[in-house]
Amino acid sequence: MLQKSPASSTPSPSRSLQTRRLLDHEFDFNCRLEDSFHQDSAGLTPKQVSERLEVSAPVVFKWRKGYPEGLDGLKDLPRSEAPRTLSEAKAKEILTLTTQRVTRGATHWSLRLTAKYAKVSIWQVAQVWAAADLKPHRLKTFRISKDPDFADKVVNVVGLYMDPPDNAMVLSVDGKTQIQALDRTQPMLPLKPGQVERRTHDYKRHGTASLYAAFDILTGKAIGRITQRHRAKEFLGFLRQIDRSTHAELDLHVILDNSSIHKAAAVKVWLAKHPRFKLHFTPTSASWMNVVEGWFAQLERRALYRDAFTSVADLIAAIRGFIDVHNEHSAKPFRWSKIAKSIISSVNRAKLSAVRNKLLK
The missing domain is CATH 3.30.420.10 (Ribonuclease H-like superfamily/Ribonuclease H)
Known part of the structure; x- marks a missing residue:
């Protein structure tokens, strides 16, 4: 009578749960990597894990932080909805605010400050500035020549x-x-690995x-x-x-x-x-x-x-x-x-x- 191989032995409840979730179509590729992390990270440094699983070190740190909660702790938080589309009037308001009015206590507008005054998101301010090629954070010098010749x-x-x-x-x-x-x-x-001069x-x-x-x-x-x-x-x-x-x-x-x-x-x-x-x-x-x-x-x-x-x-x-x-x-x-x-x-x-x-x- 043939002896059962170790691979065909009855899986543990925890392993069965992982298998069912891996077969779930709603559990995407990132979650499969997370499962692999559970199996492969024991005793390895974050750098070794990142190289083995071909992911970045920040991802490994994120997974390890959520490890005590199991797979549920490793799931990504729900994504926010798509950003709201700005009206033309609001975009003009942001442009006017940036180019014509300087806030008290500052020499120029920042993304965060403009978003606060205009009551929009930082991302929306960035989009308006990019479309208008506005760069309030930059400053250049000039001097116009008055030479008659x-x-x-x-x-x-x-x-x-x-x-x-x-x-x-x-x-x-x-x-x-x-x-x-x-x-x-x-x-x-002196300069050396891990330290600038x-x-x-x-x-x-x-x-x-x-x-x-x-x-x-x-x-x-x-x-x-x-x-x-x-x-x-x-x-x-x-x-x-x-x-x-x-x-x-x-x-x-x-x-x-x-x-x-x-x-x-x-x-x-x-x-x-x-x-x-x-x-x-x-x-x-x-x-x-x-x-x-x-x-x-x-x-x-x-x-x-x-x-x-x-x-x-x-x-x-x-x-x-x-x-x-x-x-x-x-x-x-x-x-x-x-x-x-x-x-x-x-x-x-x-x-x-x-x-x-x-x-x-």
């Missing part, structure tokens, strides 16, 4: 970027002043240095000069360095901002004796048109912001190291994509908007 200067500078002259170099030149050599009051805690919030100052840089748009390489002060004398020294560092037969088109240092009498005298230097000035309040500013941002982000310097000498070494590595490994031709007409139109629209809102005379 704005259009001519934009055309000139953009023309140099997009169509550089033959037998010439186009150099974007500016200075980054008062770079601080900052050290932390305690040693930094950390540093103290306070710091020690060890002096400053200034940097002049010329960014070659055709190669992406930079010429740098580090100084202790930022005067016409130091700027002249940098122009001489550029003169020595470039081929003598090339014209040098130098794009600058409107700093008084760049227009000093001594600078004008020197330029008159070196006619291959041709200066082009960006419009006032438009330093963003000088592409070396983007290179300065890379320097700050990659070499300065997260480092600690015990002296000005350490700071200078870091700046020089960044310039060397950039020129050897990271330099690439710069591509300016926005045409002059588009820039001029955009600024004119901003001026018109400012006048309409009585922000500009």
Whole structure:
């Protein structure tokens, strides 16, 4: 007589209940995973369970929290009904509230605050804002140039970027002043698995240095000069360095901002004796048109912001190291994509908007 296999033995009442529920068409796939969790999670960590059942760790924690109540404790709570559709009038009310009225005690509207005042759900406010492309939480800076020669200067500078002259170099030149050599009051805690790099919030100052840089748009390489002060004398020294560092037969088109240092009498005298230097000035309040500013941002982000310097000498070494590595490994031709007409139109629209809102005379 054949012996019954263990699989055919009479199941326990608890097992029968689980089997009946698994066969119930209203008990969905999530519940089958929950049953599997009961069978497989004994002695395993949440991470092991999540990997074994191919679910996320939060799901495992949710199941374990409901485990003492059995399968009923693991069921999802009843779903809410579909959100109510807002009327057009209510949507307009939310838009008006967000754009024209600022609540007392706050500078801008949040989702929660707007929902409270409009007596709607946070989700509904989010939908109205998304449809209207409203982002009250964001803030950008701007400054409209009042340069009377704005259009001519934009055309000139953009023309140099997009169509550089033959037998010439186009150099974007500016200075980054008062770079601080900052050290932390305690040693930094290094990056490791499970821990981000950390540093103290306070710091020690060890002096400053200034940097002049010329960014070659055709190669992406930079010429740098580090100084202790930022005067016409130091700027002249940098122009001489550029003169020595470039081929003598090339014209040098130098794009600058409107700093008084760049227009000093001594600078004008020197330029008159070196006619291959041709200066082009960006419009006032438009330093963003000088592409070396983007290179300065890379320097700050990659070499300065997260480092600690015990002296000005350490700071200078870091700046020089960044310039060397950039020129050897990271330099690439710069591509300016926005045409002059588009820039001029955009600024004119901003001026018109400012006048309409009585922000500009």
